[in-house]
Amino acid sequence: MFEAIVMEEKGTPAFEQSRRxxxxxxxxxxxxxxxxxxxxxxxxxxxxxxxxxxxxxxxQNLMKLARKIARPPPLAAACALRQSQAAYPTDEGICAKxxxxxxxx
Numbered sequence: 288m289f290e291a292i293v294m295e296e297k298g299t300p301a302f303e304q305s306r307r308x309x310x311x312x313x314x315x316x317x318x319x320x321x322x323x324x325x326x327x328x329x330x331x332x333x334x335x336x337x338x339x340x341x342x343x344x345x346x347q348n349l350m351k352l353a354r355k356i357a358r359p360p361p362l363a364a365a366c367a368l369r370q371s372q373a374a375y376p377t378d379e380g381i382c383a384k385x386x387x388x389x390x391x392x
Contacts, residue, residue, distance in 0.1 A: 319343050 296302045319325045323343040330339045 315347065319347060323347065 319340075323346065325340065325343050328336045328339050330336060
């Protein structure tokens with residue numbers, strides 16, 4: 288019975304949106320378990336588990352916020368700025384690939 292309902296809904300825009308939302312939530316929990324080590328809780332009791340999970344979720348949200356706010360400048364712009372401030376603007380390396388340097392004379 289449940290499978291028949293799922294097969295009916297499969298492929299609809301609402302089903303696809305639900306699938307994307309579920310994937311986001313599952314990925315967040317997987318990240319908490321794998322990166323933050325929440326596969327096993329260290330504090331005892333329901334209150335301890337709640338506190339530990341809240342702390343890990345807060346850390347995860349802060350990391351996500353930091354990634355959205357503090358974007359590094361694009362490589363070409365950073366290299367151009369570095370070269371304009373450098374004593375030797377013909378510096379080789381990764382910047383030479385990002386920004387076409389004038390030929391050394």
